[in-house]
Amino acid sequence: MADPLIRAEALVKRFQTGGGLLARPRAMLAVRGVSMAIGKGEVVGVVGESGCGKSTLARLILRLIEPTSGTIHFDGQDLTKLSRGDMRRMRRRMAMVFQDPYSSLDPRFTVAEVLAEPFRVQGEEPPAGRIAELLGQVGLSERLSASYPHQMSGGQRQRIGIARALAQAPDFIVLDEPTASLDVSIQAQIIALLSELRRELGLTYLFISHDLGLVRYFCDRVVVMYLGAVVEVLPKADAPARHPYTAALMDSTFAPDPGQRKTLRAIEGEIPSAFDLPKGCAFAARCPRASDRCRAENPELSATDHPVACFHPL
Amino acid sequence: MSLKGTLNSIGRALRTPKGAISGAWLALVVLGAIFAPVLTPYDYDIQDLPNAFAAPSFAHWLGTDEFGRDLLTRVLYGARTSLSVSVLSISVSVFTGMVLGAAAGYFGGAFDRAVTIFVDLTWSFPEILIALILVAIIGPGITGTMVAIAVAYLAQFTRLTRAQIMAIRSETYIEAAKSLGARDSFILLRHLLPNSLAPVLVAGMLATGDAIILEATLGFFGLGAQPPTPSWGSMMSSGSALLFKAPWIIVFPGLAVAITVVAINLFGDALIRALDIKTRLREA
Amino acid sequence: MFMTLKKHMLAASVSVAALLPLSAAAQEATFVLGTNEVGIPSYNLLTAVNTNTVYSMIYDNLVAQDSDLSFHPYLAESWDEAPDGMSWTFHLKPGVKFHNGKALTSADIAKFIEMFRSTESSYMVDAIEKVETPDDLTVKFVMKHPDPNILYNLASSFMGIPDPDAVEALGDDYGITEAVGTGPFKLESFTLGQETVVVRNDDYAWGSPLSANKGPAKLERITFREIPEDSTAFLELKSGGVDGLLSIPTDYLKDISSDPALSVAPIPGQEVYYMPINVTKEPFTDIKVREAAAYAINQEEILQNVFSGYGAVANNFLISALPEAQIDPAVNISFNPDKANALLDEAGWVKGADGVREKDGKKLTVSLWTQNDSVFRRLTEVVQAQLKAVGFDPQIQTFDSSTIRDQYKSGEQQLAVRSYFWNNADIVDWFFGGDRLGYPNVSMFNDPKAEELRTKAMTGSKTGEERTANFKAYHEYVTSQFPYAPIYQPPQNMAYNKEHITMPETLHGTSITGVVMVDVEAKE
Amino acid sequence: MLDYLIRRVLLLLPVFLAVSAIIFLILHLIPGDPVDNLLKVGSGPDARAKIEAKYGLDQPLIVQYGMWLGNVLQGDLGTSIITRRPVSSMIAQVLPNSLMLGGFALLFSSIMGIILGIVAAAYRDRWPDQIIMGGVLLGSTLPSFWLGLLLILAFSVQLSWFPVSGARGWESLVLPVLTIGLGGMALVARVTRVSMIDAASRDFVLLLHAKGLSPARIRLRHVLRHALIPVVTILALRIGWILGGAVTVEYVFARPGLGLTLIKALAQHDYPVVQACLLMLAIAVMLGTLLGDILQALMDPRVRSAMT
């Protein structure tokens, strides 16, 4: 990739909680030195279980939260160095679709107002016909433009959320579990819509999900995260897992085919708390292949075409 | 919330039996207060001493007070004072509380901490005490009463607005607006305030009922409206000494307060249901 | 932390426990003090500005005054006045003992008089040059100038005799935790603003000739409660919660006389309601405006309608029983609306459309101060309406009855409604003396001629007759300058539950004092 | 838990300082000079200066505050300017009355309120609920002084069951307790009802039913336990209300108490007394919130964990 659209380097985000007189302050590393690049027109998936830092990563890349350290380059410009005004103008080129279609729309805004907002925050008015055009792009009728969110179904709302992201014709959209709270039949519709939009508009996506099956279906490359760090990058959606955690994720995904029943060898234990990370590899405690080295030393992501952070890859 | 939406909600509230009855009473009181000069042949301040302590009769439906003034007339004029004092002071209180609460809730930090401490302190003290202290500082009379009521309830609205803002601040649509590049002022004015408005306004309406009682209590202590201006509280204040001799002097203004406050509460309940505040919040 | 407080709380909880079941012991009674006596801070008459009835239970005076204003022996068996009025000799009753067991001697009297010179009421002993004590039971007052009023002062509640040594010894606690007099009752407990409990002095054997009972009182224990609201006090009496009200408002007279259990005992009136006019405040610097305000007050209407016809109208500053009240009828002030209107017209105040007079674009808006007891509030509202009728626009301002005195000291008042309780003409000096501006001289009246007449009245009289004449002249002149408007003289009545207590047939003394109380009996 | 307790109590210190400073300052905003009260008529500026010096009124505010606070910490609340008596003894005289009135009112309103709340919640939206909630609404909207006067009229004057006024014996407690208690009861009943309904709709209650427990047991042993958490918090906050908010009732029933002492002192500009009364109330409020927090921690293990 000669000239990626997004290049994040060594992103770190530390959150502080508590403090004050009644509770001791505790710090957690939500994102631990993540680097990644996304090429123009590419769809990169980030997959991991709850608390792995994937949503934080998405927000860091859009600079919705400030990184503790590290840089993000967008089309060659360092976002972390931009002034507030410049960043605001830059936001026309990037957008985000959120997980919860119910809370991502202001209940007091009509659809037309929701879709006009991207223009209004930039001090403009939407061009005539743009709202109808956006509704058309996400497969909704123009008649909906006077409706309020509570009058619509979850799928319709998520389409509005997508239309809002498209409003300023961005280059890059972060999709933060856009289908996690939808029914499966609707999830498939939305995924299909997103694929179509990408093809038509030449968009670049960062797709965040906990559903490895869905990510492998939808994305070109897959980044697997565990406890704030990248453990493996699948160069192709159908590449085999090399990290034991990726393998465990694959094992835990059931295909809708009784013929493919798995003898479950589910990994034991649960994700440790991000507040007190174990020394060494964060996955070691649950890993069937863990050695003493894994418990003492933290493996780095290998610099190969199939990067993996494991001392004993598959 | 749009004006049309508000009117619709009020309309919905009025169509429930609770809302209809309480709304009718409130309308009666407000109209009575406005048209008092037309509605009664008597003056509220002209004394007719030989006619003092007249029991309710055809000429004086609610009787007369210790100065021979028609009690119904004074209850109607008293509604002017009681209602305008409570509505005005609560409006000031709601407005100030919203500004303070919104700023504290949105910006957080030291300002938030200062506001929270102030609010917690005043919130822990009974309103009547705060009001009494303030009236001692400002001096008795209508102005003192209004300032006292406004400050006494300030904590409530600041707290509520702050809580609302804090809750809404974590809604995804706020993050969505940020992701579009919205400034703080845009988010505050377009999203946070409009969405926290309805519960605060309803709370303000309910507090108006409490303010009527507080005004009456200050009046009872002789610190409210000064004679001969009637207010429900000051009427009861002079009536309390005559409880045995002419109970109607205290009974009727007391009933006016009680029924009006009940009506405000019932109407508030109906409005809460009509606005569907809780469920809408849950939905959002 | 809060050690002291804790101690007090322990003590208090004990006393609360003691209060709980009031055993229906035989000789006990509960009275309610009049609302004008509420809030006495202590029973130390050397620091007192006000006194109440209980003072006369604890302290005896040298002489006693009866309801007909005549004087009688008390702690003094007899007394002699020098023919030139320059000395008074009092012969003390032997065997009188203070509550602490100490015998009363002439030295105590002498010490007390000296201590009294530093009180607010020191004018009462101003005329005394020195006190001589030829023997233990003889006291001689050597006078600076004759003072025919000395007997009155010695009989007043301000001059009951305490044990001066106890006063010194106890300091700030005196009169609160303990009070030592020679009276028929001893102070048991005093809760500020709530109640005072006194118990019988069993050694008492020096009752005055005004009492039928010369020995220890019949009641063993009396509780005097302070209830600031007349209606509550009345309800307490009506429901049997208390045995008597020492003073009842006229409002309830009818109800009480119709209740077979209750009885009313009339006491000579000593109270006058009046409206001070601040002569230093515009527009009342103009005597015409003062005059108009005074003539606007309809005394008869107030008597008939606010006080149901009980009592009498007031036309000058003093109670009618005093000879000094009999001034030139032309100077007396009574309701005359035409004159009031004419005077205001003359002064340039023209009636506007709303009935309020104006002059040079300024409205005739004036402040009208009053205290927040219900009688005052009611009376003031009527006064407000009456002033309004002639074109004033009075704005009522209400103050707590205990703070209004301080407010007057500011001199900001214009008009006010007040009352005083006194049965001697020297009250004119108290309220209009040029050296007491603000309070008690609420009118801020300071007139050279008045001061001249005042000095003459206070210090220049050799005999009673002379004094009467001087005070009459002083009173007459003050009234002619309109620094006040007279309003009303209420009757003084005590109400009691005749099923619970027996009162003596005739009440001697100037009010319900210890002289009366020794004869009161509880029914068992 | 102990750790939390210590921290929670320590947290009261800065609050106490802040509150005491505010109380001290408020008083100096009130117009009117208490010294006027002490001055003998016609006395000169010397006498005034002497009195000001005696009460420390000639010192800068901050020094006055320091002096006051120092004395307060030693239990010396000063001397009343009006009555010239130690304030601590005045407070000690009225505080038991207030505590008794407040305590019984709290007890009455909690017990009655909780019972009514439970019944109303059990019959949600049916007639017993509507009658109870209607009555409760009425009880909370009647001005307390009015209610007090009507109670006097009915029970003291007409029926002669209870004394009209004062603080003598338990009989005199009945009407004031009822007057204050009715308002408090309304609040408690409303909160209990809402939180019973809220708690009953939680998932774990459904599961309790599925476990085969009897509905009565679920309601009283599980749901009530949850519903009481907010009730206890509110009741603890009410302590300040009950001590200070009783002022109207104390006034109507001529019942000595903290509230009455406070408004009297306020009207008389008796700084030391006002300060002491407010301080007592503030301490009551602080202890109330402390008690509320501790009770909450005892009732809810989640709160306990959040503290450590």
Add this chain to the structure above:
Amino acid sequence: MLLSVENLGVRIGKVEPLSSLSFTLDRGEILGLVGESGSGKSLTAMAVTGLLPLIGGRIAEGAVMFDGTDLSKLPEDRLRPYRGKRIALVTQNPMTALDPVQRIGDQVDIMARLHLGLDAKAARARTVELLTRLRIPEAVTVCDAYPHQLSGGMKQRIVIAMALAAEPDLIVADEPTTALDVTVQAQIIHILGELVRERGLALMLITHDMGVVAQVCDKVAVLYAGRLAETRAVGPLFASPHHPYTTALIDCIPREGMARGSLTGIPGLVPSVMSYPSGCRFHPRCPRADATCERTIPETRTLPDGGIVSCHHPLGGDHG
């Protein structure tokens, strides 16, 4: 047959969110109840456990035959002995399923004490044994913990332990893994499967995930908008679904090696209870729908393999 639901209809207020539902379940079997949100899955669970009155609902028609007794006809006090003792419930969200102010041990103990009559000590011993069986480490310590101190997966195991404690015949598990991470979901599904095999339990597993169904269930009932679409053994159902909705549902899940763009979803919206379409409720979204589907409710027909399908135009044996 342990459980036989016959023509079940449920009413809440004026609406009838569930109607004419039939299926059977025997010991040692796992029945998957699938459908999108609002299809009536959870209501079925409430109906079977007799908890409908708690949410203001009632069984309006049909029968719930459990071990020969029609539960729908029993009054509350005769129903209670079945709850917990013979029919246990596992709810969707382990975060809220446990009483937050009660210790874990006490919440599990009560089952054995109430239904098996054990004393406190014996019940605790049993609880510890059960927790250990469910692979909860340090079971004794966990008994003294409060729910908030445990992770979601752990809590769900506690809920399962509660369900097992009184040795029930039937467990109704309402989306037991939806709120959990995928690795933990796999663990829980694994445990449930094991329990059914070991103890001969009947398990009614409610889920929206066809993957989970394919993984563990023996038979499946597919619900759409409050009606039964199809119920069959798991193998034939996936191999040759008869109802177009079943097909569509299976096709919504991306599978290994599926080509991009082949996932299209089901067009249209999931209907709400307030506005069920006429005729076959699936007709607005169905590619095979015609005028009949719009007007007439399809009859249920029994298939040769014992399954039931409810469609005017069922698919043949082979499709795709």
